[in-house]
Amino acid sequence: MRSPRCAYSAQFPTPQVPIPLSMTQQTPIVSMRGIHKRFGSVLANQGVDFDLQAGEIHALLGENGAGKSTLMRVLYGLYRPDAGSIAVDGRPVLIRSPRDAIALGIGMVTQHFALAAPLSVTENVILGQEGRLWLDRKSAEAQVAAAAQRFGLTVNPRAQVRALSIGQRQRVEILKALYRQARVLILDEPTAVLIPQEVEQLFETLMRLKAEGVSVVFISHKLSEVTRIADRVTVMRSGCVVGSVSAAQASPAELARMIVGQTIMSVSKPRQLSAGRPMLILDDVWADDDKGAPMLRGVSLQVNAGEIVGLAGVAGNGQTELAELIEGTRTCRRGRIMVDGTDVTRASPARMMQAGVGRIPEDRHASVVGDLTVAENMALEHLDEFGRCGLLDRARLRRHAEQLIAEYQIKARPDDRIRTLSGGNMQKVILARVLERQPRVIVISQPTRGLDIRATEYIHGKLLDQRQRGAAILLISEDLDELLKLADRIAVIYGGRIVGVMPAESATPERLGLLMAGMQHEHEAGGPDHGAQG
Amino acid sequence: MALKVERRAAPLWLQPLLPLLAVVITFVLTSALVLLAGANPLRAYYHFLIEPLSSRVSALEVLVKATPLLLTGIAVTFAFYGGFWNIGAEGQFLVGAAAATAVGLNAHAIPPWVALPLMALSGFAAGMAWALIPALMKTRLHTDEVVTTLLLNTVALLLVSALLNGPWRDPISQWPQSPEIASTAILPKLAPRTRLHLGFLIALATALVVSVLLRRTVFGLRMRAVGLQPKAARFAGIPVERMLLISALASGGIAGLAGMVEVAGIHYRLIEAISGGHGYTGILVAMLGNLSALGVVLAALFIGLIDTGSQTVSRALGVPVYLGEIIQATLLLVTLAVLLLQNYRLRWERRG
Incomplete structure (x- = not known):
């Protein structure tokens, strides 16, 4: 079946970058031709060609939903392509499952790790490859330790995976692939879960792997990383390859244009008018996680009017629980929460909204009812205003929605079920619902996770508008770039405590990274210090 | 080629047709049994569906059969709408019937316009009380209401049985049935020489009120949000526990009312087989009616028709009455399967 090719190739002629002779003479280790993959009505890959040379680090760049992961999952045998062919070492192959891929020397570390938590590092690495009936634990451990040493993958072979950090688990996944003699290593957004120092360590490992002749595919949507580590960059957009360029000769601006398809103006933070009075005060706040174990251990934090305070931290250190406290969906064990002078320590969601708190949570789908319409979801938090003697005023509901849809440029109709909306449009609905009330305090978590560059810039712009209006904003994000761009002050949470607060100007990724890893403890001069108790 | 199942909602135009599709599939599936029983399926379905409507008496009998189903269907709809999976309408029906009988047995000195509302009220209240137990267990202890409501059905049946074998045993016949209720506690007839009684209008009115409440009010939209996604509803400031409690109590009350209607409209006494x-x-009716009032009315009438038809067909063609029950049960299974599958679609895929 001959497939329709992407229109982009005409729009963006592949830059004719001279390729070093040594590479052109080799056959690519992996060559994918005309890969098609459809999910329902979505064409995730439409006729994609991809070549991976031996011993190169090849970045696969593009926005969420561009088709990068799909392409690599096809290569690893997780998806079966609808059309297209794959050759390894110039020989056509049929990859029906990860088992086939592994036999061909292809390994993949997906975004969700597949490790058995109760087993040790070594056990996880050799799982499925034990070979014989009897397990030779000693020699296996020695092998794993040697490989770890050689590639700079510091991890204790005897440690239980349960006890490892996300970064360490990633190293185990890489070791697992190498133990299976991978010559091709695919890493799907490996830096998304790492703190800056761990990213450095990962890059060090990748360089060593490259020196040993392993080819690496590095999926990412971060330009800065890609231009640093990769030899070659292939950019994808809407299921097509836009172009493939040598990393040394690609400018970030050019790459950005290839990713988005047009030039995007980035918003920038205007000067802070003047920090107003304290609007949100957390004083020695304690709370449990879902399992009833103590999670927040004495958090004290203050957000002033007209200020964005960014909260940085590795996932699972209490930021979700902290947001839920202010959203009114989690109970405070000890301490006090004040909003503009009102005590809201154990307030319900309804009372939090009355107190002037606008809440945009981490999980979009848990804050809207997917099967209700856009108009109904927009009114859901203030339904009493849409009733006449208890009867629902559908006309008003509709007018209200039409107005917000126009104002926030949402691509949806009032009667669309909200679950049919894209992530960006759904987030805009939630944003509109909250900002319409002109909240005095805004708590917003991972506001742009999974959104494309355009939607991200839009939401950043709106948040800065709110700051100019005088709202006190607590911005919780795992994206350091986002925090550095928007926040006036940045606080770092680790182990349920605030381990440092600093003005954004003096925050660097390195300094934040050390705090996020729990390796340092800093406190703002004069700030209340309750964190050291307990 | 391989058959593949994909997650995908059925197009909008297809959704109202799905229950109809279920009926057609049911008839195809059960035709073999009809043949086995020695009858011609087409003739059997004629007697099932057309013949009961051909005379005034049997057409009105369809309405009589539909009355309690309409009420239990609405009861289940109310609960499912709010996300309370009430499988206990049977038990709530039984305690409602018992409570109404208690009033009816002692209503000799009371005029009907007092006795009947009092009976309705006590039936409603008893059903509510019966639903209160699993509702509190769900909101306070997070116990699965499917299990608790189902188990309470047996308890209710034993309770009725204990009453009928004990204090309420009919002194005249010595059968395990209650004495007749007072004549002032009997629902008036709507048409002479038929069994059609005021209860049918009560059921229609209940359906109308519940429909307006759930579809047209702010309360109904809140209830819907709770039923669809409790977590998001709680986030939006809706008191989820209170809404669950309301939907459970309303559901139990309406089921209890159904019990009262059967006592005061048909049997004039409590019997073990009252329900x-x-x-x-009622669960079948609610599902078949897609949880909409109009749908529930149509579904109740349809089941009422099959109920009446299974008697006609057994008389006309000499097939067992149980055939009607088999067709009903098959219809339930097919309906559930069709409703489940409407979120998926089948697709042929070429092997790679």
């Missing part, structure tokens, strides 16, 4: 599964059939 005979009306509570369970």
Whole structure:
């Protein structure tokens, strides 16, 4: 079946970058031709060609939903392509499952790790490859330790995976692939879960792997990383390859244009008018996680009017629980929460909204009812205003929605079920619902996770508008770039405590990274210090 | 080629047709049994569906059969709408019938316009009380209401049985049935020489009120949000526990009212077989009616028709009455399967 090719190739002629002779003479280790993959009505890959040379680090760049992961999952045998062919070492192959891929020397570390938590590092690495009936634990451990040493993958072979950090688990996944003699290593957004120092360590490992002749595919949507580590960059957009360029000769601006398809103006933070009075005060706040174990251990934090305070931290250190406290969906064990002078320590969601708190949570789908319409979801938090003697005023509901849809440029109709909306449009609905009330305090978590560059810039712009209006904003994000761009002050949470607060100007990724890893403890001069108790 | 199942909602135009599709599939599936029983399926379905409507008496009998199902169907709809999976309409029906009988047995000195509302009220209250137990267990202890409501059905049946074998045993016949209720506690007839009684209008009115409440009010939208996604509803400031409690109590109350209507409209006394599964059939009616009032009315009438038809067909063609029950049960299974599958679609895929 001959497939329709992407229109982009005409729009963006592949830059004719001279390729070093040594590479052109080799056959690519992996060559994918005309890969098609459809999910329902979505064409995730439409006729994609991809070549991976031996011993190169090849970045696969593009926005969420561009088709990068799909392409690599096809290569690893997780998806079966609808059309297209794959050759390894110039020989056509049929990859029906990860088992086939592994036999061909292809390994993949997906975004969700597949490790058995109760087993040790070594056990996880050799799982499925034990070979014989009897397990030779000693020699296996020695092998794993040697490989770890050689590639700079510091991890204790005897440690239980349960006890490892996300970064360490990633190293185990890489070791697992190498133990299976991978010559091709695919890493799907490996830096998304790492703190800056761990990213450095990962890059060090990748360089060593490259020196040993392993080819690496590095999926990412971060330009800065890609231009640093990769030899070659292939950019994808809407299921097509836009172009493939040598990393040394690609400018970030050019790459950005290839990713988005047009030039995007980035918003920038205007000067802070003047920090107003304290609007949100957390004083020695304690709370449990879902399992009833103590999670927040004495958090004290203050957000002033007209200020964005960014909260940085590795996932699972209490930021979700902290947001839920202010959203009114989690109970405070000890301490006090004040909003503009009102005590809201154990307030319900309804009372939090009355107190002037606008809440945009981490999980979009848990804050809207997917099967209700856009108009109904927009009114859901203030339904009493849409009733006449208890009867629902559908006309008003509709007018209200039409107005917000126009104002926030949402691509949806009032009667669309909200679950049919894209992530960006759904987030805009939630944003509109909250900002319409002109909240005095805004708590917003991972506001742009999974959104494309355009939607991200839009939401950043709106948040800065709110700051100019005088709202006190607590911005919780795992994206350091986002925090550095928007926040006036940045606080770092680790182990349920605030381990440092600093003005954004003096925050660097390195300094934040050390705090996020729990390796340092800093406190703002004069700030209340309750964190050291307990 | 391989058959593949994909997650995908059925197009909008297809959704109202799905229950109809279920009926057609059911008839195809059960035709073999009809043949086995020695009858011509087409003739059997004629007697099932057309013949009962051909005379005034049997057409009105369809309405009589539909009355309790309409009420239990609405009861189940109310609960499912709010996300309370009430499988206990049967038990709530039974305690409602018992409570109404208690009033009816002692209503000799009371005029009907007092006795009947009092009976309705006590039936409603008893059903509510019966639903209160699993509702509190769900909101306070997070116990699965499917299990608790189902188990309470047996308890209710034993309770009725204890009453009928004990204090209420009919002194005249010595059968395990209650004495007749007072003549002032009997629902008036709507048409002479038929069994059609005021209860049918009560059921229609209940359907109308519930429909307006759930579809047209702010309360109904809140209830819907709770039923669809409790977590998001709680986030939006809706008191989820209170809404669950309301939907459970309203559901139990309406099921209890159904019990009262059967006592005061048909049997004039409490018998062990007073329900005979009306509570369970209510689940079928609610699902078949897609949880909409109009749908529930149509579904109740349809089941009422099959109920009447199974008697006609057995008389006309000499097939067992149980055939009607088999067709009903098959219909339930097919309906559930069709409703489940409407979120998926089948697709042929070429092997790679």
